Amino acid sequence: MKIPNRLQPLVDDGLIDEVIRRLKSGKEADVFIVRCNKEIRCAKIYKEAEKRNFKQAIRYQEGRKVRNSRSARAIKKGSKFGRAQKENTWQKTEMEALYLLAQAGVRVPQPVIYMNDVLVMEMITDEAGHAAPRLSDVTLTAKQARADHQLMINYAVRMLCIGLVHGDLSEFNILMDNNGPVIIDLPQVVNATTNRYAQSMFERDIHNISRYYSQYAPELHSSTYAQEIWELYQSGMLTTDSVLSGQFIRKASCADISTVLAEIHITSEEHQQQLMSHKKIKP
Numbered sequence: 001m002k003i004p005n006r007l008q009p010l011v012d013d014g015l016i017d018e019v020i021r022r023l024k025s026g027k028e029a030d031v032f033i034v035r036c037n038k039e040i041r042c043a044k045i046y047k048e049a050e051k052r053n054f055k056q057a058i059r060y061q062e063g064r065k066v067r068n069s070r071s072a073r074a075i076k077k078g079s080k081f082g083r084a085q086k087e088n089t090w091q092k093t094e095m096e097a098l099y100l101l102a103q104a105g106v107r108v109p110q111p112v113i114y115m116n117d118v119l120v121m122e123m124i125t126d127e128a129g130h131a132a133p134r135l136s137d138v139t140l141t142a143k144q145a146r147a148d149h150q151l152m153i154n155y156a157v158r159m160l161c162i163g164l165v166h167g168d169l170s171e172f173n174i175l176m177d178n179n180g181p182v183i184i185d186l187p188q189v190v191n192a193t194t195n196r197y198a199q200s201m202f203e204r205d206i207h208n209i210s211r212y213y214s215q216y217a218p219e220l221h222s223s224t225y226a227q228e229i230w231e232l233y234q235s236g237m238l239t240t241d242s243v244l245s246g247q248f249i250r251k252a253s254c255a256d257i258s259t260v261l262a263e264i265h266i267t268s269e270e271h272q273q274q275l276m277s278h279k280k281i282k283p
Contacts, residue, residue: 006045007032009116016043016120023131028187033123033131040129041112044119046091046187094187095119097164104162105240106155107182124175124182135181135212136171145216148181152209153225155183158240160202160233163192169205171212192233199230224248 003011003019010016018035023042025031034043091114098111098121110122124132140148152174159166166189173185192198206226214221223246231248232238 004030004032004045006116006118007034007043010043010118010120013115015113015115019043026185028185034120036112036120040123040125042109042121042123044094044121046117046119091117091119091187093189094185097186097189100162100164101159101183101186104158106158107180108186109182109184124177124184126176127178132175132177132182134172135174135176138176140213140216142217145213146220149209149213149217149220152181152213153206153229153244154240155181156202156206156209156225157229157238157242157244160192160229161238161240165190165192165195165198165202166205167201170208202226202230 001019001021007016007019011019016034016036020033020035020040023031023033028047030045030047032043032045034041095111095114098108101108102110109124112120112122114120126132156166156169166183166186168185168188169183173183175182175184190198190201192202195201203226206229210220210223210225225244225246225248228244228246228248229238229242232242
């Protein structure tokens with residue numbers, strides 16, 4: 001097939017020997033199957049911000065730390081250089097998260113190299129060596145659903161123990177190989193400490209997972225792991241060995257006005273960005 005322009009530099013440098021085919025096109029990236037020497041890998045080409053269809057991206061980027069002070073100032077000002085640095089931070093986040101999660105015992109693809117807005121990583125395959133199916137395309141037994149659900153809950157706990165929340169977890173970004181589920185798609189991962197929306201994102205992640213597995217094991221639908229886990233996290237008592245019951249009674253509390261105001265502020269910023277984007281593309 002014709003080599004995509006963004007992959008050509010990696011081919012020229014000998015990092016990719018062959019582009020085999022497109023694997024998928026998603027809301028934030030296109031993924032190609034490539035050959036690197038004798039290894040078959042995936043090359044993820046991130047879409048530019050204006051072409052990326054990731055809703056409410058501002059919420060995911062809140063609280064991300066930029067190590068370079070000049071870049072941080074530029075991002076805050078919204079200059080051309082700042083926008084480029086913000087985009088670079090969005091893309092590098094996935095590679096960094098993959099390394100951290102693998103070290104924490106969470107099954108994710110092994111990253112190989114990041115270059116020119118392209119992330120080359122391990123390709124997750126089935127027993128025949130083909131691209132592994134998504135969880136949404138697999139039929140499970142009740143026993144397997146319960147076991148895999150517990151494993152995914154454990155992965156979520158391990159992520160939270162190192163301060164990370166996936167933020168967009170569902171049956172569509174989990175692959176299934178012979179050893180079980182593998183979590184993918186992490187450019188939107190959020191910091192559990194500095195992002196004010198981390199708790200709601202975490203609860204949504206767990207709800208999505210429990211809802212999906214409950215079609216095979218109905219009792220999982222009423223579980224409340226998210227609230228139980230988050231309370232342990234906030235109290236500083238969450239560990240990878242925490243014993244969970246899956247049942248939690250939420251205490252009555254007043255509405256968090258600051259969070260509501262923040263929601264309004266973020267929504268306003270997103271609307272302004274959309275207006276500016278429309279102005280830029282007018283002839």
